[in-house]
Amino acid sequence: MKWNLPNILTVLRLLAAPAVAVMFLYFTRPYADWFALVLFVTAAATDWIDGYLARAWKQETKLGAMLDPIADKAMVVIALMVIIAFSSWSAWLVLPATVILFREVFVSGLREYLGDTAGTLKVTRLAKWKTALQMTAIAVLFSQGVFEHYLGMSILGMDEALVQDILQGKEEDVLGLNWKVVAMEWSGRIGHWLLWLAAALTAVTGWDYLMKALPHLKEGR
Template sequence: MKWNLPNILTLLRLLAAPGLAVMFLYFHRPYADWFALLLFISAAVTDWFDGYLARTWKQETKMGAMMDPIADKAMVVIALMIIVGYSTEHWTPWLVLPATMILFREVFVSGLREYLGDTAGTLKVTKLAKWKTTTQMIAIAVLFSQGIFEHYIGSSSWSVVWSGRLGLWLLWIAAGLTLITGFDYLRKAMPHLKES
């Protein structure tokens, strides 16, 4: 692996993913929520920053191209697991379905890419997939912040309810984009999946 700044940022983001869960093991709420939110936002910013630097400085590498989507998926999967696990009873049913759709798509597309091997270039990241990732990151950050608001303001507060709804709506939008991009990748992969 070539150790340049974009690759180091990607690796740090990959290592930060399990750190989200560790926050809830070692800290009580709302401190766990605060630390997880700050770690998640920092990682989301490096997602944009490492790609920008790699393109600008012409330091794009195969290792970076491979690790970047893995780091994104790890952050999203672990964050959704925590949010669903720690959500209040009121929101859990509405969180489970979009979280399931997102997790299913991520596993499915990763499996497609692995199966296609060298021909996986046909499944290059699209602009819509980048919007999907951005929407997921924003939704997850808003949902993490809800735990903080609940502690300081109370779960029945108008601002807490609206922050939860905003996060939920964004998560459903992300789930919709997730399904659209998943079907697009499947469509592109179909010619390579036909039996000879």
Template sequence: MTWNIPNALSVLRLVAAPMVAVMFLYFERPYADWFALCLFILASVTDWFDGYLARAWGQETKIGAMIDPIADKAMVVIALMVIVGYSNEHWTPWLVLPATVILFREVFVSGLREFLGDVAGTLKVTKLAKWKTATQMVAITFLFGQGMFEHYLGMSAWGMDQALVDQIMLGEVDDTQGLRWKFEGMFWTGWIGMVLLWAAAVLTGITGVDYFLKARPHLKD
């Protein structure tokens, strides 16, 4: 393996992927949410830098071309697993379908790549596929943020009965705990993340079909 900066960034992103889940095993919330969010954002940024630096410095390698898509898929799959697992009952049904589409496509395309072997390298990554990955990562970032706001809201409302919470939300009682802005943060990050995740699922489905159509000539006996 050629150890250069682009390849090192890809390997670090691959290692960071499971660490997103590990954060929830060893840290209490909301610290786990913060650590997972920061780790995911840093790893997502390296996704752009490793490709850019490899092209700019003429350091594109076969090992880098192999690790890069694996790291991307691992990040997205593990992060979605964590988000669905720790989401509340209201959000979970809306998360499951787009997450399923994304997971199915990644497994399907990975299987195709493995079957095609060297031929898979001739099927170039399209701009739409890059937009798909970017949309997935932005959506996941917002959904991690939604989980943080939700947890802080629950902490601030701890010990209050529902009637008092309703009065605070309506402005009838002073909001000394910041319930309203935490609720607004939870609401908007959740909805933005959800819309982007569904958009990512659509793009993921389209790129999966496109990849299959390109691979069809190589699947004939």
């Protein structure tokens, strides 16, 4: 195994994947959401950085080629698990997440079965966009948790009628309830839209990979 900066960044990204879930075990919300968001965005940024450095410095290795997709999948799968766990199992999250998780498991199984042949099936540009879109959607959904809990902290102890009066402009909005509601709602909408789009791209790239793998799955080869 050859260790260099790109490989070290990839390993750190792999370790960051379970750390995202651990944030919710040791910190209360919204601090857990903040830590998870910052950790996830930072780790996602290394996905581009380590690849760029490996190509620019001509330090591409078998270790990096193996760990990079594993780190990406671990980040996406664990982050989706955390988001769904705190979303009361909303169908609008569970359905696209199921498509994404099924594709990743299915393609990983195909790659394992194909062995060395899998290396000849190159990663397409669409697959790279798929990963980027998945990570963007997850980051936006984490930000929704931040806004949601800051809103909850702001209205804690308030009478429901007073909250409605503030949102309707009948009372002064000292605590900024209106912008927190807007931020929470729009981050949720955008996050959901991006996740559904990511799920569609995930399904397309999964089908494309299956079609490319079919000739290698025939008996007698």
